[in-house]
Amino acid sequence: MEFKKLGRTDLKIPVLGLGTWGVGGFSAKSTEDDDLAVAALRLGLDLGMRFIDTAEIYARGHSEEVVGKAIVNQRDSVFLATKVSAENLSYDSVLKACNASLKRLETEYIDLYQVHWPNSRIPISETMKAMERLVKDGKIRYVGVSNFSVKQTKEAQEALSNLELVSNQVEYSLTERSIENGLLPYADKEEITIIAYSPLERGLISTRTSGDRWGLIDAIASKYQKTRNQVALNWLIEKSPVVAIPKAVNPQHLHENVGAQGWRMFREDSEALSKAFT
Numbered sequence: 001m002e003f004k005k006l007g008r009t010d011l012k013i014p015v016l017g018l019g020t021w022g023v024g025g026f027s028a029k030s031t032e033d034d035d036l037a038v039a040a041l042r043l044g045l046d047l048g049m050r051f052i053d054t055a056e057i058y059a060r061g062h063s064e065e066v067v068g069k070a071i072v073n074q075r076d077s078v079f080l081a082t083k084v085s086a087e088n089l090s091y092d093s094v095l096k097a098c099n100a101s102l103k104r105l106e107t108e109y110i111d112l113y114q115v116h117w118p119n120s121r122i123p124i125s126e127t128m129k130a131m132e133r134l135v136k137d138g139k140i141r142y143v144g145v146s147n148f149s150v151k152q153t154k155e156a157q158e159a160l161s162n163l164e165l166v167s168n169q170v171e172y173s174l175t176e177r178s179i180e181n182g183l184l185p186y187a188d189k190e191e192i193t194i195i196a197y198s199p200l201e202r203g204l205i206s207t208r209t210s211g212d213r214w215g216l217i218d219a220i221a222s223k224y225q226k227t228r229n230q231v232a233l234n235w236l237i238e239k240s241p242v243v244a245i246p247k248a249v250n251p252q253h254l255h256e257n258v259g260a261q262g263w264r265m266f267r268e269d270s271e272a273l274s275k276a277f278t
């Protein structure tokens with residue numbers, strides 16, 4: 001597995017992690033596929049994607065419970081990220097939400113605690129004070145945000161008095177390129193890790209057919225003897241601040257996704273893809 005530095009820290013994290021939106025349910029809790037989900041997460045970990053991203057909101061906390069089961073006996077070798085919801089960003093609510101996540105995850109610490117969405121009604125300085133408290137108490141190791149614009153990211157950075165903001169998790173894929181206009185170059189300059197969510201366009205990248213650009217990606221895939229999804233993920237992680245967290249419970253998908261790293265395209269191919277999918 002390839003690794004990249006997390007923000008400005010010395011910690012290296014896998015370039016591919018495991019997303020969990022849909023693990024244990026989507027907006028509601030569903031337990032029927034829990035065993036499959038635990039097995040899928042363990043397979044992903046065994047394949048080297050030792051980075052799991054979840055959130056208190058996923059399946060109303062049940063995703064975190066499934067993740068907790070999957071990492072039993074291997075907690076310390078997993079980079080574990082979760083998120084506090086936008087409605088829980090007051091000082092006391094952050095502390096409370098973190099304790100509840102720790103309990104569901106059956107762990108004593110969270111590696112990366114992320115603010116899931118900004119909330120204009122609660123000053124970011126208040127949220128970040130709670131984050132600093134949690135780091136001091138050893139309940140979380142690093143602080144990140146998600147869905148923050150450049151301006152909001154700067155505010156979050158400035159609100160942290162003795163810690164660095166290490167990451168911003170945002171939607172980024174070949175077909176969703178908004179961050180390239182501002183956030184991506186900003187993160188590159190500031191050494192903030194971009195955690196790309198929905199990197200496979202929620203599974204749609206493999207099904208698209210109409211338009212020349214899909215012919216191009218398929219030709220590039222066959223040149224490197226890779227699949228379309230592997231090329232799409234590789235195109236993301238070749239950018240210096242970017243790691244990606246595809247979600248997959250199908251074992252074939254997990255095997256395919258791990259094959260997206262460990263190789264590089266020639267610059268001309270990656271530039272042709274960037275242009276064709278603009």
Ligand SMILES: NC(=O)c1ccc[n+]([C@@H]2O[C@H](COP(=O)([O-])OP(=O)(O)OC[C@H]3O[C@@H](n4cnc5c(N)ncnc54)[C@H](OP(=O)(O)O)[C@@H]3O)[C@@H](O)[C@H]2O)c1
Pocket residue numbers: 018019020021022053054116146147169170196197198199200201202203204206229245246247248249250251252253254256257
């Ligand atoms: N911060 C945020 O606001 C936010 C928002 C959205 C998502 N996220 C995070 O980002 C993660 C990933 O995003 P996402 O789940 O929206 O979308 P995604 O990872 O782009 O796509 C997931 C879908 O693609 C399928 N898939 C995975 N690998 C595949 C492959 N090799 N071939 C064909 N299909 C494949 C999965 O199917 P199977 O599961 O059946 O294998 C699943 O249906 C989430 O799970 C979550 O952790 C964060």
